[in-house]
Amino acid sequence: MFSQTVEYALRAVVCLADRAPSACTTEEIAVATKVPKPYLSKVLQALVRHKIARSQRGIGGGITLIKTPDQLTLFEIVNAIEPIARIETCPLGLKSHGKQLCPLHKRLDEAAAVVQKSFEETTLSDLLSAPKGVYPLCESPKSAGIAEGVQPAKKTD
Amino acid sequence: MFSQTVEYALRAVVCLADRAPSACTTEEIAVATKVPKPYLSKVLQALVRHKIARSQRGIGGGITLIKTPDQLTLFEIVNAIEPIARIETCPLGLKSHGKQLCPLHKRLDEAAAVVQKSFEETTLSDLLSAPKGVYPLCESPKSAGIAEGVQPAKKTD
């Protein structure tokens, strides 16, 4: 239901929020989120253009979020990459009803509205404050090793 | 949020349900739904393959729905053309949590679940029984002409 690019952007932002307010390099994010690095850099550029993240070149540089995780919503990320397409007017171009949608498109738009609302109400903090044994991204860079006493294996992937 | 093809399929099915149990030709549906006829025929073929519609060649032929409008849900149509992508397992391929999704993907899947549920609960009849002055498709082939006393113009579109 969402594009691959949106998925990548969300992973990257979760990763950034997890390490906020420190900076992450594209390389670090790519490894943590398993997103192809060259493509990830494009996605991150889009986030920078949309004023969601800030980039700093040079040694010690990287990407940082502009907002704090508790002020940043899923909606903002999704909207930056691929806005949720709300149905404002009749897709068939009928002018007979002003903003009145036919039942079909009313339903479709309601579905989109529910998704949008859900995303607007979810902050990155919400995702990071794992309620019970579920970890930030799917990776569990901090908690997992501590909780289970497992040494993270050398990354060969 | 939904592909153009799904939109076309839904329009076509609404059109078919509106005229059920009679058959419609691809041409008729194309005009009513403003979908390019050659492409519509592909979409209809998919509906036939998925046992949602039946086709009859030759003079007097056309497409008919297999189920009655009150037994056919939006979900069945959407699922036939482009199944709602539920997130069953971790997209990053982490095996560390069985079917436990991380908070991010849990949220995304919940959104998909809500949409799916909404579609499962909506039948074509629901869409056709317009509550108050809203018409079946965006077109209003039956009611409009009657209500307003307007002769449908010769089809030049």
Next chain:
DNA sequence: TCGAAATTGGACGTTGATATCTTGTTTTAC
């Protein structure tokens, strides 16, 4: 049986999403 109506199926073209690669450009450390 012949022809018109109608769907079926394959080939083709276009566009955008996805992804990679290479070459800059900026910045910091020494």
Next chain:
DNA sequence: GTAAAACAAGATATCAACGTCCAATTTCGA
């Protein structure tokens, strides 16, 4: 100031979605 680190940006490749076109097939009616 020079080199390494890191992002920026453009060109390119690939594939699926979208859409068109045309020939083939089925079916009904005269």
